[in-house]
Amino acid sequence: MTAIYEIFMENAAAFMQATTVTLKLTFVSLLLAMLIGLVFAFFKISGNRVLYGIAQLYITVIRGTPLIVQLMFLYFGIIKIVVLPAFWAGSLALAIHAGAYIAEIFRGAIQSIDRGQMEAARSLGMSYPLAMRRIILPQAFKRAIPPLGNQFIIGLKDSSLVAYLGVAEIYGTALYAQAENFQPFETYLVAGFYYLVLVIIFTFLVNKLELKLNVENGGDAK
Amino acid sequence: MIKIKGLNKYFGSLHVLKDVDFAVDKSKVVVLIGASGSGKSTLLRCINFLELNDSGRVEIMGKNIDPKKDDLNKIRQDVGMVFQHFNLFPHKTVLENVIEAPIFVKKMPRQEAMETASYLLEKVGLSDKAGVYPCQLSGGQKQRVAIARALAMNPKIMLFDEPTSALDPELVGEVLLVMKELAGEGMTMVVVTHEMGFAKEVADRVFFMDDGRIVEEGPPCEIFNNPRHERTREFLAQVLN
Numbered sequence: 001m002t003a004i005y006e007i008f009m010e011n012a013a014a015f016m017q018a019t020t021v022t023l024k025l026t027f028v029s030l031l032l033a034m035l036i037g038l039v040f041a042f043f044k045i046s047g048n049r050v051l052y053g054i055a056q057l058y059i060t061v062i063r064g065t066p067l068i069v070q071l072m073f074l075y076f077g078i079i080k081i082v083v084l085p086a087f088w089a090g091s092l093a094l095a096i097h098a099g100a101y102i103a104e105i106f107r108g109a110i111q112s113i114d115r116g117q118m119e120a121a122r123s124l125g126m127s128y129p130l131a132m133r134r135i136i137l138p139q140a141f142k143r144a145i146p147p148l149g150n151q152f153i154i155g156l157k158d159s160s161l162v163a164y165l166g167v168a169e170i171y172g173t174a175l176y177a178q179a180e181n182f183q184p185f186e187t188y189l190v191a192g193f194y195y196l197v198l199v200i201i202f203t204f205l206v207n208k209l210e211l212k213l214n215v216e217n218g219g220d221a222k
Numbered sequence: 223m224i225k226i227k228g229l230n231k232y233f234g235s236l237h238v239l240k241d242v243d244f245a246v247d248k249s250k251v252v253v254l255i256g257a258s259g260s261g262k263s264t265l266l267r268c269i270n271f272l273e274l275n276d277s278g279r280v281e282i283m284g285k286n287i288d289p290k291k292d293d294l295n296k297i298r299q300d301v302g303m304v305f306q307h308f309n310l311f312p313h314k315t316v317l318e319n320v321i322e323a324p325i326f327v328k329k330m331p332r333q334e335a336m337e338t339a340s341y342l343l344e345k346v347g348l349s350d351k352a353g354v355y356p357c358q359l360s361g362g363q364k365q366r367v368a369i370a371r372a373l374a375m376n377p378k379i380m381l382f383d384e385p386t387s388a389l390d391p392e393l394v395g396e397v398l399l400v401m402k403e404l405a406g407e408g409m410t411m412v413v414v415t416h417e418m419g420f421a422k423e424v425a426d427r428v429f430f431m432d433d434g435r436i437v438e439e440g441p442p443c444e445i446f447n448n449p450r451h452e453r454t455r456e457f458l459a460q461v462l463n
């Protein structure tokens with residue numbers, strides 16, 4: 001017990017610093033992933049077979065291969081094309097990974113909105129893009145919040161793999177520390193604790209947001 | 223106002239509208255009746271191009287419309303539609319539902335849109351509900367908001383697809399009342415309904431559809447009292463009992 005406490009105190013500064021890196025990685029990659037996800041969700045519902053095929057291929061490959069393989073492959077691929085710091089290359093790779101899952105979340109949410117909404121909007125003279133932007137997407141985003149929150153939590157934990165690109169986020173910091181103090185058990189326990197706290201805080205925030213949107217929009221009835 | 227000639231519509235191999243001829247003059251109210259699946263909704267939706275016909279002509283306000291060339295968004299601004307299930311925007315208040323299209327489609331200044339909306343909400347008897355969300359309304363109130371929302375675009379034609387079918391019986395009257403007022407003001411209307419009382423009282427002409435065809439048409443007194451066609455007689459016997 002005291003050993004754990006000691007490791008915790010000794011590395012507090014490093015882990016706090018690492019926590020900000022983990023958070024930045026998570027937010028940057030997931031923001032990008034939402035953008036990617038939205039684009040590919042539109043590809044899937046576009047009715048265009050080529051776009052649909054591209055989206056389907058992307059999603060199949062991402063879902064069908066391990067993240068660590070994608071991360072390494074994309075990292076070495078990306079740095080061949082552009083010189084990027086490990087943090088940004090890692091964020092980009094994480095975004096491409098999460099984007100596939102988020103595309104499916106958005107597609108599902110958009111398609112779950114009653115057809116009558118689009119028809120009512122079009123019958124008022126709205127163009128398809130306007131109806132999407134003003135009527136369908138706001139409702140779809142709201143429905144996507146619970147699965148998106150889930151994806152955020154997965155993304156937060158997945159960001160640990162970027163340690164292997166040499167980024168000093170939480171897991172990377174633990175890797176480094178345990179090699180120095182020869183107490184891997186205690187060090188990884190502390191690292192896990194940081195992730196757990198972040199996930200708990202995040203879950204709380206998502207629940208609050210969901211509740212707030214529900215009140216604002218007066219529920220989900222027609 | 224509306225002139226349809228030789229219209230055919232298929233869903234895959236299903237022939238849903240068969241050589242339909244249909245015309246509505248300005249300020250007239252036409253009621254479409256017929257059994258479920260006879261193609262009433264589809265015909266209505268061909269008038270504002272939510273469905274595109276496979277052959278035949280659709281003329282709106284004297285203009286033959288070619289869906290490939292003409293701007294359908296522009297045409298739909300003149301053809302309002304009211305749906306069986308209201309289709310109000312649940313994430314917007316009553317007022318926001320009504321001002322949405324005038325502001326974003328017509329580019330009307332917000333102030334002006336709000337004034338029009340207040341006037342329309344008063345007209346349908348819902349001034350006090352401007353700030354609430356659709357989920358807090360009764361079915362009849364929702365449908366009246368939907369009518370106000372369509373009217374906010376200042377359409378020349380209004381289409382109603384079974385506007386009272388999803389309502390509790392005691393709420394039907396308030397919606398029909400608004401529709402009667404609208405008819406009285408000279409709105410050109412096409413109404414699909416099972417409310418035969420409304421048809422008798424308000425319609426200038428009644429069209430009876432059966433299996434994708436318009437089998438019979440005429441003034442309501444003729445259709446209801448002297449139906450010429452066997453199918454019309456059977457249908458009326460069914461709905462009037």
Ligand SMILES: Nc1ncnc2c1ncn2[C@@H]1O[C@H](COP(=O)(O)OP(=O)(O)OP(=O)(O)O)[C@@H](O)[C@H]1O
Nearest residue numbers: 233234236238256257258259260261262263264265
């Ligand atoms: N989008 C669609 N795809 C395939 N078939 C359709 C579609 N819409 C309607 N149909 C079919 O076309 C036929 C006519 O449908 P329509 O909705 O026009 O009938 P209706 O007279 O309005 O019936 P109801 O009184 O039940 O509303 C039906 O057989 C229906 O199943």
Ligand SMILES: [Mg+2]
Nearest residue numbers: 262263264383
């Ligand atoms: Mg119908």
